[in-house]
Amino acid sequence: MGLINGTCYECSCSNNANPISGLLDFICSPIVCNATCQKGFEYETVSGQCCGKCVQKKCIFTASDNTVKDIEVGRTSRDVVGDAETRSCVDYMCKNLNGQFVVQEVRTVCPAFNPSNCEDGTERTDAGGCCKTCTPKSFCNLISEEVEVIKGDCKTKFNQTSCVGGCASYSKYSAREKRMDHKCECCRENQVVLERLALTCEDGSKIYQDHQVVKSCQCTGGRCIEWETGGTTR
Numbered sequence: 001m002g003l004i005n006g007t008c009y010e011c012s013c014s015n016n017a018n019p020i021s022g023l024l025d026f027i028c029s030p031i032v033c034n035a036t037c038q039k040g041f042e043y044e045t046v047s048g049q050c051c052g053k054c055v056q057k058k059c060i061f062t063a064s065d066n067t068v069k070d071i072e073v074g075r076t077s078r079d080v081v082g083d084a085e086t087r088s089c090v091d092y093m094c095k096n097l098n099g100q101f102v103v104q105e106v107r108t109v110c111p112a113f114n115p116s117n118c119e120d121g122t123e124r125t126d127a128g129g130c131c132k133t134c135t136p137k138s139f140c141n142l143i144s145e146e147v148e149v150i151k152g153d154c155k156t157k158f159n160q161t162s163c164v165g166g167c168a169s170y171s172k173y174s175a176r177e178k179r180m181d182h183k184c185e186c187c188r189e190n191q192v193v194l195e196r197l198a199l200t201c202e203d204g205s206k207i208y209q210d211h212q213v214v215k216s217c218q219c220t221g222g223r224c225i226e227w228e229t230g231g232t233t234r
Helices: none
Strands: 002-004 007-017 024-030 041-044 053-056 058-062 068-072 076-081 088-097 100-109 139-151 154-166 170-174 179-200 206-222
Touching: 058 088, 058 100, 068 076, 068 088, 139 179, 139 206, 154 206
Parallel strands: none
Antiparallel strands: 002 007, 007 024, 041 053, 058 068, 076 088, 088 100, 139 154, 154 179, 170 179, 179 206
């Protein structure tokens, strides 16, 4: 093996003598180096040798879709899994630890997200750039549950109504006013009536007791009270 005009050759003597000179021929053939490297590796020449070698330069990992990917040291690659309602992200970070290429995985599982529960035009990605979020729609619903009213040996059952829901509230900095701006709403009764309940006693007699019954609910604004720490409450 030798280097001739920048090209490596592998030389050997032939088995048959040259018919003219009577000497064995010296046959040389160029050496073809395989410079094709797998993903994440690069071909580098080696001083004093005809052929170089493949040297790892990037981290290699298998993504969730079973594809093999590479990533440079210090860089991060994101793999998004699932749809908007069941979204999760895997961040792959490449590190070189004493010559060893290591892939660190950080998985983010997003909370359930339903665009139909959002105020129009408020959908956005959170600060981490993975999960979807929005300003939820306000809702305030009237619900009822059967309860038993007891007074002494007299009792009755009736449907007690109440208000349940999530109403618009926020706390954000106003650059225009140079202060925190707050909005506080809560789900509360809108219409209440007084109903008289008849409680049946063990001897068959009846007594009567008045109860307030919620007939309708709505989101109602209120004044946000400042905490000493700068937070707010209602």
